[in-house]
Amino acid sequence: MPTDNENTINAPSETGPSDPSRRTLLAGSAGLGLAAAVPAATAAAQSAESPSREFAGRSAFVTGGARGIGYATAEALARAGADIMLYDVAGQIEHVKYPLATPEDLATAKANIEALGVKCIAVQGDVRDGPKQKAAMQEAAATFGSVDFVVANAGITQVGPLDIFSEAEIDVVLDVNLAGAMKTLQAAIPIMRAQNAGRIVLMSSITGRRGSEFFPVYSASKWGMIGLAKSTARLLAKSNVTCNAVCPSLVRTRLLDNDYILGTMIPDNPTIEAADAGAKQLHVMPVGLYGPEHVANTVKFICSDAAAYISGDVFDIAAGRNTEFPA
Ligand SMILES: NC(=O)c1ccc[n+]([C@@H]2O[C@H](COP(=O)([O-])OP(=O)(O)OC[C@H]3O[C@@H](n4cnc5c(N)ncnc54)[C@H](O)[C@@H]3O)[C@@H](O)[C@H]2O)c1
Numbered sequence: 664m665p666t667d668n669e670n671t672i673n674a675p676s677e678t679g680p681s682d683p684s685r686r687t688l689l690a691g692s693a694g695l696g697l698a699a700a701v702p703a704a705t706a707a708a709q710s711a712e713s714p715s716r717e718f719a720g721r722s723a724f725v726t727g728g729a730r731g732i733g734y735a736t737a738e739a740l741a742r743a744g745a746d747i748m749l750y751d752v753a754g755q756i757e758h759v760k761y762p763l764a765t766p767e768d769l770a771t772a773k774a775n776i777e778a779l780g781v782k783c784i785a786v787q788g789d790v791r792d793g794p795k796q797k798a799a800m801q802e803a804a805a806t807f808g809s810v811d812f813v814v815a816n817a818g819i820t821q822v823g824p825l826d827i828f829s830e831a832e833i834d835v836v837l838d839v840n841l842a843g844a845m846k847t848l849q850a851a852i853p854i855m856r857a858q859n860a861g862r863i864v865l866m867s868s869i870t871g872r873r874g875s876e877f878f879p880v881y882s883a884s885k886w887g888m889i890g891l892a893k894s895t896a897r898l899l900a901k902s903n904v905t906c907n908a909v910c911p912s913l914v915r916t917r918l919l920d921n922d923y924i925l926g927t928m929i930p931d932n933p934t935i936e937a938a939d940a941g942a943k944q945l946h947v948m949p950v951g952l953y954g955p956e957h958v959a960n961t962v963k964f965i966c967s968d969a970a971a972y973i974s975g976d977v978f979d980i981a982a983g984r985n986t987e988f989p990a
């Protein structure tokens with residue numbers, strides 16, 4: 664099975680998959696001449712794992728996992744026992760006006776996940792690079808024995824009315840947020856089909872549920888994620904794979920907490936406190952910017968056995984702001 668170690672941050676641990684059902688999957692998946700094997704979700708559901716380690720023996724591939732919502736999601740899944748591959752660009756992308764994660768962020772994320780007692784592989788890669796992402800996911804399948812959960816979370820943003828953006832600035836947001844997620848799905852599809860099981864979560868946004876004058880390209884990319892989730896849910900339904908979209912509102916991460924975003928959105932008072940006050944006005948419930956663990960907990964639920972037949976759905980995490988959306 665092809666591997667892509669060129670930008671792998673540290674070597675994965677040398678011990679093999681601990682769960683026998685996943686060894687079966689691995690044996691059936693060599694070289695992607697994938698034979699249908701025991702569905703990982705079914706196998707794990709039949710085991711007597713304690714609820715707190717409900718994902719023991721399973722694994723997750725998380726894009727944009729070096730920090731923010733992606734890291735929080737990886738941590739929540741790891742706390743429940745899942746092995747993790749973090750796939751993050753961990754470097755700057757041209758036309759993105761705020762700092763993305765660094766290689767140090769990615770290495771720290773990997774160390775923190777490993778400290779939870781699971782395996783973690785960190786790959787420095789761009790979701791726009793389809794072949795690299797595919798090789799990374801195949802490496803995850805080969806190392807962990809399966810890829811049970813895929814979280815297409817990597818994303819970037821920009822602020823301003825549509826007419827101010829150059830072609831390159833439009834392209835980069837669509838390429839990362841939407842086409843990048845499509846490439847994540849293309850990597851996942853053959854693996855999950857062969858497993859006859861899997862959960863896919865696409866990170867959309869409430870700007871994918873309502874128009875946004877000042878986030879036009881970002882909003883379009885996030886509306887696209889919902890169409891992509893529903894289309895993929897149909898495509899993979901017969902393989903027992905679910906696909907859902909998650910729509911956070913305003914989360915306390917570096918995507919918002921940076922000079923470019925704060926300075927453009929709130930030029931009179933470009934502080935995180937002012938952003939928090941703005942978020943309190945936007946939310947119906949009495950909360951401002953909330954922590955990424957709230958998004959992570961929703962993703963964890965979608966990956967759980969309790970959500971086995973929830974597919975093609977959209978989960979708003981918007982502290983009531985979503986009450987204005989049509990059903
Ligand atoms: N923070 C919010 O308020 C909010 C709200 C709704 C939706 N979201 C979405 O949640 C997701 C995560 O956002 P966040 O708030 O954690 O932001 P963040 O900037 O803290 O994290 C994004 C991560 O994605 C990585 N990344 C960016 N481009 C990449 C690429 N081309 N390939 C691989 N990795 C890449 C970055 O390095 C970073 O680690 C994004 O899709 C974002 O649009 C965020």
